[in-house]
Amino acid sequence: MENTLLGGGGGGGGISGGMSIVSREENNMAMSSDESSSYPDESELELGLGLSLGGGAKSKSKPTATAGPWGQYARILTAKDFLSVVSTKESSSSSSSSSSVTKANNNPSCGVKRTAEPSSPPGRSGASQVVGWPPIRTYRIQSLVNHAKSPMTEEITSAVDKWLLKASLFVKVNMDGIPIGRKVDLNAHSCYETLSQTLDNMFKLSVAVGARRSNAEEQVVMTRPSRLLNGSSEFMLTYEDKEGDWMLVGDVPWEMFLSSVKRLRIMRTAEANGLAPRSHERNRRQSIAPV
């Protein structure tokens, strides 16, 4: 790539005078020993950086997005590499992760809900899987969804379902004892297990601030079934539905949960008395105050 560039300005509109990139006196070349006006070539920058850009060995194998593809960063990625990185990358269970291009859920116990990736043949469905793309504010999306709901005909309900499937569905999550809440994209999950894993990771991180965990510990964290759902933890996962009631997460089918959840709360088990599963008296207002 650099060779072609240095060889000439290329087609019309190229930077004049070869590679005169310096527009300021104290140039940005803090790293390179060469203060010349030419584009810094690879080897000098490597020296300046003092980093080995080759190899990219991963020291531990983890079933997360940090595995595999990052081993290729030893050279400058081209668009082709980028697309292949994207398509081979496993999904991260983190909700607003950087693996923004595909969210194919590879968890066998949940099945795969979505399939498409942007590297597929041009024209179709890539946009639907990416966080924050197309760049539209949430309130706009919500108002369009609400419109689709008003006259409830067949096609429109299915359009709404399509929306709920594809749009991001960020809801707030608060955990007792932690003042700062987070947000999680429910549409990045297709079942309770992965959602719960994500929340486990998200809030474990906030508990262990700055602590370095050993390899062994991390692996245990990844593979153990979520404690939030099976009642073994001191915390329980609850949600507020559209009617303002607080419910235990996990009682109703996933799709029904998606269409009624407003926000989540990780509540201390001790305080969770009286939380009724959905099947019981819906009229009874919960006395548990939202965070």
Place this chain on the structure above:
Amino acid sequence: MAYSFPEEVLEYVFAFLSSDKDRNAVSLVCKSWYEIERWCRRRIFIGNCYAVSPQIVIRRFPEVSAVKIKGKPHFADFNLVPEGWGAYLYPWISAMARSYPWLEEIKLKRMVVTDESLELISKSFKNFKVLVLSSCEGFTTDGLASIAANCRNLRELDLKESEVEDLSGHWLSHFPDNFTSLVSLNMSCLGSEVSFSALERLVSRCPNLKTLRLNRAVPIEKLPSLLRRAPQLVEFGTGAYSAEIRTDIFSNLVEAFSGCKHLKSLSGFWDVVPAYLPAMYNVCSRITSLNLSYATVQSPDLVELISQCPNLKCLWVLDYIEDAGLKALSSYCKDLQELRVFPSDPYGAEPNVSLTEQGLVTVSAGCPKLQSVLYFCRQMSNAALIAIARNRPNLIRFRLCIIEPQAPDYLTLEPLDTGFGAIVEHCKQLRRLSLSGLLTDRVFEYIGTHAKKLEMLSIAFAGDSDLGLHYVLSGCESLRKLEIRDCPFGDKALLANAAKLETMRSLWMSSCSVSYGACKLLGQKMPRLNVEVIDERGPPDSRPETCPVEKLYVYRTVAGPRVDKPDFVWTMDEDAALRLS
């Protein structure tokens, strides 16, 4: 100095300087001018709340009456900045409450505002007049109640697209009965219903009310009552604009609108029933701004309405307008300056409306004053972009979103490099540009070469290599904000152009290829930048140094690393580099 003017004279002269740039220039002339200027600066703009601290601001400018502060980076609008990142208002309010008791105006964008902050505002500033919360979050309607109850001289309350926890509509009833100073109220982002009688009384007793933007919950039948009480309104936003078709509702609306001889701007229009649009026709000839971006009506109805608005300067609309509607727009509205077309079905795989690049080309040809464009569409061609560029060299803002990432020129299947190249080449005053579609490094070469006035650039799914980023950082002399997502840009261009970052407000890079090691190095070498690594996978030092970070946010600052970081943000600085390497 023996020959300089007395302070009072200089102060008098400086009072005519309203632009920050001019005032900053004046401050640099000499120490005494710096001193005089800092004592008489009344309005402060802080483009990045972390670039400076409240203490530093207050120390330099002791007598301030208006503050404008921006917090989170722009991509927070699209959920790319994790919740809890920062931009808290409270430290600013608590410092200003002590030092600026006569503060009158607070305007915020993308900040986290709590009810506590709002209450403190309402109680600390006796002459408080203007509160604008644009895309803010973190507060509830209880906070609004404090403002309503305590700010006796309030003129403006604008909640512009903020995310408010809506506990009830009761907050509006907290305006005291003797409160009459309201000039502007925008509550369009709120969900719950306010007491209509309280609203009616409020509108009745505020004779200077010029702007009233209602929320969706106010039904159309109630609009005439409000309009009749405020015929002086200049800007009006309806609620849900629908009801069963009844002639009495219609005629009441017609009459009420007719009474408003000063209306220039209309918005709202949720759930529009097209039959009610003609009720507004009497005011359309004076309308200069129309926000129909929630109006889910078809093109013919839109065209009918627009054809009544020859003085239209600003139109926000959904893509239901279609190419045909845009053609009509270009023939009826010759004064048009700003056009925004939003997608009605952004996630559908197939187009649901007949809106293509042609609509934009037609408007660019027919509207000679067009300078600001935001356009969502599903297909684009280099030919169209070149035509737009040639038609409209006076463009200042051009934001194009082709919905499919990396979509090529649909006619030739080539990248859209030459099209965008034409835009930057012809539109020499271009200040803001958002790219989309299939783009190689070449487009960045064009941008670096030609876009000399460009201040803000947004890039997604584009480029081939670091060269692309290098062209932009080294060529765009006026660049202040650069935001990049999902591009194969890595360490080299960033490190080679590190000094450039001190001349910019900020740089955002997410899902790119910048390694942790490079971030550390950048932080170490550039002490006047905060290099923030945002990574929800855990501490970056638990991964190899060559591993790319999830998100990177770099901004210049005189306040040092911030102290309110959540656990998924790390600041790269000298200490960090030593501690973690």
